[in-house]
Amino acid sequence: MRSSGRGKVDPFIVMDVVEAARAAEAAGRSIIHMEIGQPSTPAPEGARAALAGAMATDALGYTVSLGLPALRARIAALYRDWYGVDLDPDRVIVTAGSSAAFLLAFTALFDAGERVAMGEPGYPSYRQILKALSLEPVGIPTDAADRYQPRADAIPDDVQGLIVASPGNPTGTMLDRAALAALIGLAAARGVSFISDEIYHGLHYGCRAVSALEISDDVYVINSFSKYFSMTGWRVGWMVVPEAHVRLVERLAQNMFICAPHASQVAALAALDCIPELEANRAVHAENRRLMLEGLPRAGFTRIAPPDGAFYIYADVSDLTDDSLAFAAEILDKAGVAVTPGLDFDPRRGARTLRFSYAGSSAQIDEGLHRLQAFMAARNGLARG
Numbered sequence: 001m002r003s004s005g006r007g008k009v010d011p012f013i014v015m016d017v018v019e020a021a022r023a024a025e026a027a028g029r030s031i032i033h034m035e036i037g038q039p040s041t042p043a044p045e046g047a048r049a050a051l052a053g054a055m056a057t058d059a060l061g062y063t064v065s066l067g068l069p070a071l072r073a074r075i076a077a078l079y080r081d082w083y084g085v086d087l088d089p090d091r092v093i094v095t096a097g098s099s100a101a102f103l104l105a106f107t108a109l110f111d112a113g114e115r116v117a118m119g120e121p122g123y124p125s126y127r128q129i130l131k132a133l134s135l136e137p138v139g140i141p142t143d144a145a146d147r148y149q150p151r152a153d154a155i156p157d158d159v160q161g162l163i164v165a166s167p168g169n170p171t172g173t174m175l176d177r178a179a180l181a182a183l184i185g186l187a188a189a190r191g192v193s194f195i196s197d198e199i200y201h202g203l204h205y206g207c208r209a210v211s212a213l214e215i216s217d218d219v220y221v222i223n224s225f226s227k228y229f230s231m232t233g234w235r236v237g238w239m240v241v242p243e244a245h246v247r248l249v250e251r252l253a254q255n256m257f258i259c260a261p262h263a264s265q266v267a268a269l270a271a272l273d274c275i276p277e278l279e280a281n282r283a284v285h286a287e288n289r290r291l292m293l294e295g296l297p298r299a300g301f302t303r304i305a306p307p308d309g310a311f312y313i314y315a316d317v318s319d320l321t322d323d324s325l326a327f328a329a330e331i332l333d334k335a336g337v338a339v340t341p342g343l344d345f346d347p348r349r350g351a352r353t354l355r356f357s358y359a360g361s362s363a364q365i366d367e368g369l370h371r372l373q374a375f376m377a378a379r380n381g382l383a384r385g
Contacts, residue, residue, distance in 0.1 A: 099125065115160055148305055202229075231268065296315065321351075
């Protein structure tokens, strides 16, 4: 049977690493997971309890396509609590994870053949979703000097969209208010649609992240319950769109998804009132970040930009390899530590970078760092020999 060119997207390499790590564990090996951006903690206790109660009394059928009104209102309140933004709940659209939000955003904003810019390194699924929609991703090379974030003066003239992530994946670095405002202002001046990926908000280790909604209402903001709220597999997220775009996105959501999972929406609503538990999780991530920033240089991974948020460290390993895919496979095989090749995040320079996730428990991170240090010491000894 024939297939479309739109389906010929690149694989999500980290998921291949996850499968290789799973196979190693099935064979009896102990593997430390530093490859996947998934908290080791479950959904908050209150979220699980709320769903258990709803399952006993509610059929949990379809919701309206925009999401449960109570959940939309509570998400709007979060913007008041976190950012001091008075947000109309009617502008909030609940989605089946942030992935569905990106699909809705790209479909609502762009016509086939249009060009959408994003920083490199960056989340790989931006590129692949755009390609599947017959859109053209345009990478903007960034570097450690700019903390792997795009500058306003580097945005090409001939693009119709710009995606920005702060904190970013794979780097965990953030844009300050002035830098984010410069990018939003440039987009507005050129008539470029601006999409702010804020799914790692809440996971910060100094100053909090700035939301694009603090600067402009003429933006799309995408967020998720996956990261700070520790609900990856529940597949529930949200987007905030300009008032004039609500009905546009609603029509698309009705036809593409009907609605986000009702059960996940019930749990998400309760999770928004579990902040003390979630802050305790963030404290673990902060400790893991400290361990990584001390332990990775001891292993020989010294070229890193310390992350401001999320739970990743992106390392330039060009002094160690020019094949990050093979290097990651060697680390998994010999050290029992799963890490992600940079090729996922930067198709041009990613063969010389690795991403390390510290989303696991502190005990796992500590053990992983000891394994990496032993592996690199043995590797360097062999190289000298």
